[in-house]
Amino acid sequence: MPTISKENYLKSIYSLNLTYGESVSTSQVAMKLEITNAATSEMARKLAKQGYLHYEKYKGVELTEKGRKIALQIIRRHRLWEVFLIKVLGLSWSEVHDEAEKLEHNTSEELINKIDKHLNYPEFDPHGHPIPNEKGEIPQMPVLVSLLEATVGKNYKIFRVADESSELIEYLTKLNLFLYQDIKIIEKLSFDNSIIVQVNGTNHSLSEKVAEKVSVSILK
Amino acid sequence: MPTISKENYLKSIYSLNLTYGESVSTSQVAMKLEITNAATSEMARKLAKQGYLHYEKYKGVELTEKGRKIALQIIRRHRLWEVFLIKVLGLSWSEVHDEAEKLEHNTSEELINKIDKHLNYPEFDPHGHPIPNEKGEIPQMPVLVSLLEATVGKNYKIFRVADESSELIEYLTKLNLFLYQDIKIIEKLSFDNSIIVQVNGTNHSLSEKVAEKVSVSILK
DNA sequence: TTTCCAAGTTAAGCATGCCTAACATAAAAG
DNA sequence: CTTTTATGTTAGGCATGCTTAACTTGGAAA
The missing domain is CATH 1.10.10.10 (Winged helix-like DNA-binding domain superfamily/Winged helix DNA-binding domain)
Known part of the structure; x- marks a missing residue:
């Protein structure tokens, strides 16, 4: 088992690799973890010695299968x-x-x-x-669409709400529009772009402003 | 905020004080934490300096209000x-x-x-x-009695099961005899000391062996 | 092609929290 | 009382994971 510190290095390297691809430089890791380059170089040596990553001086690091497993x-x-x-x-x-x-x-x-x-x-x-x-x-x-783009008559699962303010979340929660909740699109009203959705047999009307922030994935 | 290590010292000192009273010796703490006396003496000095406890060489430690608060x-x-x-x-x-x-x-x-x-x-x-x-x-x-000592006709709350084996726990759980569950003593059978208890309107018979392991507190 | 500078590395030092070994003390046994 | 012993303390060391300061290195600009 790696230490907490090592787990954080591996996690950071994994995510930097996802974002930028290929091998990750020690200074990228340092930036992410908000520590000095010096600390990162040193740790790279240790992690390489323990088989969590490949490390060549001045050429960055790359996770081994063992390191990737821990990161995941x-x-x-x-x-x-x-x-x-x-x-x-x-x-x-x-x-x-x-x-x-x-x-x-x-x-x-x-x-x-x-x-x-x-x-x-x-x-x-x-x-x-x-x-x-x-x-x-x-x-x-999955392929995501905003509620605005959803098709009338089809079933969707709420996947994400593109707004971290608790106000919107609380509003949706009151309507039973939880994360992962299955819903059906009943009707789209063209005059104000509002949408009527069905949740557990109950219909709710959502304004355009709200609907555009809710991402859903289609259900077969 | 104290470190994890310090939190563990304070917690140990608190519980040793509860068990043995008065001031706690550094070696008692060392024993409890499975570290050496040396480490404990050193830490006692640090914790005293930071106001978490009173420490006099060779005379043990005693939590201050500040230390007690962290321990709790x-x-x-x-x-x-x-x-x-x-x-x-x-x-x-x-x-x-x-x-x-x-x-x-x-x-x-x-x-x-x-x-x-x-x-x-x-x-x-x-x-x-x-x-x-x-x-x-x-x-x-609360004042606890074993189910064996409980009085017929009165209501009790299950407080503790004096056996950590999962077998007994699982058996009781099947009968809805959860921790904190309210029960009523219906009858005690003197020929085998078994007891009939009511849980949520359902009666169950418990053998003497089981009953003696269940501690309950009386409900007004 | 050489120079120069940003990126990366090494070295030395520090805090934490542990260890072992050597030393000090209190209190019990003689 | 003095001696012994168990209990407790100090000193010196080590691993981890960070820092700053001094140093390399690779590659882009001249």
Whole structure:
């Protein structure tokens, strides 16, 4: 088991690689972790020696399979905790990140699997990021459309709300428009672009402003 | 904020004081934390300097109000996590301690209060230990009797099961005899000392062996 | 092609928190 | 009382993970 510090390096390297591709420079990692380049170079040497990454001086780092596995494990824990804190304990969108940042390093495999099960194995976190499963497999991102572009008569799953303000979230929650909730598009009113959706048999009208912030994926 | 290590010292000192009273020797702490006396002496000096405890060479340590407050905070977090892991996530009795041991140092005030609320402010953990409230106040332990000593016709709350084996717990759980569950004593059969209790309107017979392990507190 | 500078590395130092080994003290045994 | 022993403390070391300061290096500008 790597230390908390090492887990954070591996996680950062993984995500920098996703964003920029190819090998990641030590200074990119330093920037991300808000530490000095010096610390990063030193750690790169250690992590390479322990088989978590390939490192050639002046040429950046690249995760090995072993390192990637750890990174995905930490990311899985982070995202599951985020979903859990929001959906089960009612923390606010703005609070969960920092909280999950600490919990992700202090959660056993057994515990995170219980949480996964309790949440019914979600595939994406509240930001729409994929949650790796127990084996480290990453769910494919579905095609998303905003509610404005959805087709009348079809069924969708609420995937993401493009606004972290709790006001909008609370409004939608009152209408039972939770994350992952299945809905049906009943009607689109062309005169004001509002949309009528059905949730658990109940119809709600959503204004254009609200509808454009709600991303949904189509259900077969 | 003290470090994780310091939190553990303060927690240990608090509980040793409860058990043995008066001032706590550095070697008692060392024993409890499974580290050397040397490390403990050194830490005692640091904690004293930071105002968490009083320390006189060769005379042991004693928590200050400031130290006691931290200790109670950590104990609160530990016990609430234990209850939460068991009741909400279904971890087993044997798993929760180690898990809570890590989580207790990585949980914000806000998060633990949400957990407290979600559990409906429990006063005692699954082992029967009191859970300090947000202000650090410790609930008074109720008078406990084993089910064998309970009085026919009266109502009780299940407080503790004096057996950590999951077999007994699972058996009781099947009968809806959860922790904190309210029950009524219907009848005691003198020929085999078995007891008939009512749970949510349903009667169950418990053998003497089982009944003696279940501690209950009387309800007014 | 050479120069120069930003990016990257090494070296030395510090805080934390542990260890072992050597030393000090209190209190019990003689 | 004095001696012994168990209990407790100090000193010196080590691993981790960070810092600053001094140094390399690779590649773009001249």
